[in-house]
Amino acid sequence: xxxxxxxxxxxxxxxxxxxxxxxxxxxxxxxxxxxxxxxxxxxxxxxxxxxxxxxxxxxxxxxxxxxxxxxxxxxxxxxxxxxxxxxxxxxxxxxxxxxxxxxxxxxxxxxxxxxxxxxxxxxxxxxxxxxxxxxxxxxxxxxxxxxxxxxxxxxxxxxxxxxxxxxxxxxxxxxxxxxxxxxxxxxxxxxxxxxxxxxxxxxxxxxxxxxxxxxxxxxxxxxxxxxxxxxxxxxxxxxxxxxxxxxxxxxxxxxxxxxxxxxxxxxxxxxxxxxxxxxxxxxxxxxxxxxxxxxxxxxxxxxxxxxxxxxxxxxxxxxxx
Ligand code: 3EB
Numbered sequence: 001x002x003x004x005x006x007x008x009x010x011x012x013x014x015x016x017x018x019x020x021x022x023x024x025x026x027x028x029x030x031x032x033x034x035x036x037x038x039x040x041x042x043x044x045x046x047x048x049x050x051x052x053x054x055x056x057x058x059x060x061x062x063x064x065x066x067x068x069x070x071x072x073x074x075x076x077x078x079x080x081x082x083x084x085x086x087x088x089x090x091x092x093x094x095x096x097x098x099x100x101x102x103x104x105x106x107x108x109x110x111x112x113x114x115x116x117x118x119x120x121x122x123x124x125x126x127x128x129x130x131x132x133x134x135x136x137x138x139x140x141x142x143x144x145x146x147x148x149x150x151x152x153x154x155x156x157x158x159x160x161x162x163x164x165x166x167x168x169x170x171x172x173x174x175x176x177x178x179x180x181x182x183x184x185x186x187x188x189x190x191x192x193x194x195x196x197x198x199x200x201x202x203x204x205x206x207x208x209x210x211x212x213x214x215x216x217x218x219x220x221x222x223x224x225x226x227x228x229x230x231x232x233x234x235x236x237x238x239x240x241x242x243x244x245x246x247x248x249x250x251x252x253x254x255x256x257x258x259x260x261x262x263x264x265x266x267x268x269x270x271x272x273x274x275x276x277x278x279x280x281x282x283x284x285x286x287x288x289x290x291x292x293x294x295x296x297x298x299x300x301x302x303x304x305x306x307x308x309x310x311x312x313x314x315x316x317x318x319x320x321x
Pocket of ligand 1: 164165166210212226227228229231306307
C-alpha cells in the first residue's frame, strides 16, 4: 500500500484470454473491444462494441495490488479493492424511451452508488452510445446524451466533473454503456490551457455544455486523460484533414502533460485512439509514428467522435515511469 492507503492501480493491454485475466484475484476490470463475448457473467468484465482497427486486439486489463470483491446493484455492477472501484452500467434505451432519459438514468444510478460506497470519489467515466451524431441540431443524440448526463449530475449537486470520453459505437442499437473508475481519495481535475473548458462551451454546441474535465490527476498521481480531439478554444480544427486533426490532438495532449508537469508518453501510457473512418487508419498510424515513441501501448478502435466533423480522438493514461 502507498498513497494514503491506495494500492497500485495498473492499466495494461494484454493478449491473454478474458478467462485468464478474470482468474486473477487482483483484476479490477477487463475491457474487451469488438464482438461481444458471451458465457461469463463476471461483473468485472465489459465488452465495448468498438471494432479494433489494429491487427492485434488486446484487452484492457486493470489491476490493483489487492483482493477484489464484486457485486451487482440493479442495472449497475461493480468491483472494488485496494481503494479503487470499477463500475459499469449497460442500458437499453428502449426501456427509457430514448437516449436522453437513458443517460439521465445512468447518471442518476452512478453518483448515487458512488456516494454510498467507500470509493466515493468519481475520477474517470467512459460513455459509449450508438448513432452518436444522428439527429439535427439540438436533436443530435450526443447533445441529448449531454442533457441527460447533466440532469443526473445536477440532481446530486455535482459540479466538479470527472474526466470522460463519449464515443459512438456501431454495436447493438440503443445500447448505452457507462463505466467508471472511483477511489477512496479525491483526484484533482485538470484543464487544458489550449481549450475552453467543456462545461463552458458556448450555446452553439448544444443546450447543455458537456460535463467533463480534460484530465484527472488520480490520487496515486497517475493522469487519466479525457477524450482529446482537434479542438482549440471551443472550435473544431482541420475539417476533412485527419492527419492534421491527429497532430492537433497530440499538441493538446502535450499541453495537458506539460500542465501536469509529466514527461512525454512512454511504455506506462496506454492510449486508445478512436478513428471514425477505417480508411483513415494509415494516416492516423503515420501521425502516431511521428508523435509517439514506439513503446507507447495503443489500440486503434473504430468510433465516432461526438462532433461530426471530428475524425479522430485519443484518450488514455499516464502512469509514473
Ligand atoms: C471535445 O473536446 C471532444 O462529452 O464526455 C471529449 C471527451 C469530448 C469527453 C464527453 C466529449 C466528451 O469536446 C468531445
